[in-house]
Amino acid sequence: MQHFPVFMAVKGRRIVVSGGGDAALAKLRLLLKTEARIEVYAPEAEPEVEHWAAEGRLSLYRRPIEAADLMGAVLAYGADEDDLLDARLAALATETRVPHNIVDNLEDSAFITPAIVDRDPVVVAIGTEGAAPVLARSIKADLEARLPSSLGLLTRVGRSFRQAAERLPFGRRRREFWAEYYASIGPQAHAKGGEQAVAPALAQLLADHLTASPSKGHVDFVGAGPGDPDLLTVRARRALDGADVVIHDRLVTPAILDLARREALIVDAGKEGFGPSTPQAEIDALIVRHARKGRHVVRLKAGDPTVFGRLDEEVEAVEAAGISFAIVPGITAASAAVAAIGQSLTRRGRNASVRLLTGHDVKGFADHDWKALARPGEVAAIYMGKRSARFVQGRLLMHGCDPETPVTVVENASRPEQRVLVTTVSQMEPMMSEARLDGPALTFIGLAPRAAQAAVRNLAQEAVS
Numbered sequence: 001m002q003h004f005p006v007f008m009a010v011k012g013r014r015i016v017v018s019g020g021g022d023a024a025l026a027k028l029r030l031l032l033k034t035e036a037r038i039e040v041y042a043p044e045a046e047p048e049v050e051h052w053a054a055e056g057r058l059s060l061y062r063r064p065i066e067a068a069d070l071m072g073a074v075l076a077y078g079a080d081e082d083d084l085l086d087a088r089l090a091a092l093a094t095e096t097r098v099p100h101n102i103v104d105n106l107e108d109s110a111f112i113t114p115a116i117v118d119r120d121p122v123v124v125a126i127g128t129e130g131a132a133p134v135l136a137r138s139i140k141a142d143l144e145a146r147l148p149s150s151l152g153l154l155t156r157v158g159r160s161f162r163q164a165a166e167r168l169p170f171g172r173r174r175r176e177f178w179a180e181y182y183a184s185i186g187p188q189a190h191a192k193g194g195e196q197a198v199a200p201a202l203a204q205l206l207a208d209h210l211t212a213s214p215s216k217g218h219v220d221f222v223g224a225g226p227g228d229p230d231l232l233t234v235r236a237r238r239a240l241d242g243a244d245v246v247i248h249d250r251l252v253t254p255a256i257l258d259l260a261r262r263e264a265l266i267v268d269a270g271k272e273g274f275g276p277s278t279p280q281a282e283i284d285a286l287i288v289r290h291a292r293k294g295r296h297v298v299r300l301k302a303g304d305p306t307v308f309g310r311l312d313e314e315v316e317a318v319e320a321a322g323i324s325f326a327i328v329p330g331i332t333a334a335s336a337a338v339a340a341i342g343q344s345l346t347r348r349g350r351n352a353s354v355r356l357l358t359g360h361d362v363k364g365f366a367d368h369d370w371k372a373l374a375r376p377g378e379v380a381a382i383y384m385g386k387r388s389a390r391f392v393q394g395r396l397l398m399h400g401c402d403p404e405t406p407v408t409v410v411e412n413a414s415r416p417e418q419r420v421l422v423t424t425v426s427q428m429e430p431m432m433s434e435a436r437l438d439g440p441a442l443t444f445i446g447l448a449p450r451a452a453q454a455a456v457r458n459l460a461q462e463a464v465s
């Protein structure tokens with residue numbers, strides 16, 4: 001982001017505009033929506049500007065702008081449509097330290113004016129860093145159509161109830177009240193009875209919510225997928241939107257946590273406050289404790305919560321506490337990793353079953369039916385398989401696996417740092433150790449990347465070197 005959006009306090013403060021032609025007119029139409037004091041400096045001005053001056057909506061000075069005019073102003077616009085005059089304004093503004101905008105000149109401007117959707121006090125500002133004004137206009141048109149014109153009025157009435165609504169407990173119950181007002185009760189009252197019907201409807205709604213029985217907590221066990229926010233389910237996004245508390249794994253990416261409701265409490269159950277790895281019993285207790293306070297808890301787990309996620313222990317704790325819960329499935333690492341290499345997990349004539357294995361469990365390296373796994377054509381996806389690679393390799397070879405059986409490791413599947421390593425059972429160690437895999441990695445036994453194999457191999461080697 002080269003420009004940071006902010007909303008500036010301009011009430012009663014001075015905004016100066018140099019120029020009185022078309023460019024100035026366009027900016028003035030926007031500026032006149034504010035409660036700032038507008039001053040226009042122009043030897044000649046369009047009749048509309050003269051008209052606004054006569055109405056007292058702005059002050060018009062029929063002369064060029066001077067440094068003294070800029071002193072103490074909050075913003076300055078150079079709208080003379082003349083390079084020399086623009087450069088002069090920029091110099092004066094720099095000298096007097098007033099942020100300036102030269103109309104249609106991104107490079108020489110200290111700030112830019114966004115496209116605006118105005119439902120005062122709800123204001124949406126849209127910017128594209130000057131790169132795509134056409135896109136900004138089409139986004140603006142979409143939003144204009146989506147935001148009801150009564151929104152400004154509803155918000156103003158809502159604002160006058162802010163204090164009264166504080167009688168509802170902070171969090172889910174207060175949020176549900178406001179959501180119902182903006183989504184249904186408010187617009188309905190306005191449509192039926194006009195402006196004066198809105199406040200009584202809101203008062204009634206508040207009374208209803210105050211007498212309703214306090215809501216019980218709820219826990220959603222949500223799959224966050226492999227890391228790319230685009231691979232979240234719609235239901236997962238909805239759960240994140242409504243969460244009071246998000247308790248997440250170490251593997252959940254910041255881009256996904258960013259989607260949680262802004263006010264949500266975010267708890268990292270992988271580390272932080274709990275030492276390097278939080279004991280399972282503590283996580284169970286943490287979930288129950290937050291839900292008991294009547295909160296909507298999202299327990300966010302990497303991939304699919306039902307795959308190597310210790311889900312059952314958490315579900316049992318929640319059930320035992322009499323708290324309602326739901327499981328929202330996610331895309332598991334094996335699905336994302338196999339997509340990355342253009343293969344499928346099962347294939348007619350090759351393998352009619354696929355195994356999801358863990359490299360190690362709580363007791364150490366996990367044991368499996370090695371004999372079955374060593375058979376030609378078998379496909380296995382190994383989770384948490386970095387440290388156990390040599391153990392897996394040894395067991396497979398011991399049970400007669402063809403040393404040339406393909407092995408593919410996908411690190412950081414679906415993320416920008418994704419890497420693919422292509423090897424064989426006989427080579428997987430030392431190759432995997434040498435590759436210094438820092439991110440989560442999934443190992444496929446019996447699968448090589450499709451077609452562009454050679455290219456992928458080069459990539460892997462580059463990444464390793």
Ligand code: SAH
Pocket residue numbers: 226227251301302303304305306307308309331332333334337382383384385410411412413414415440441442443
């Ligand atoms: N519930 C998760 C798995 C948790 S176990 C799921 O369904 O994916 C953690 C292991 O998952 C990691 O050690 C790694 O093997 C795998 N994993 C998770 N995210 C991954 C990713 N983006 N790329 C590769 N492997 C990943």
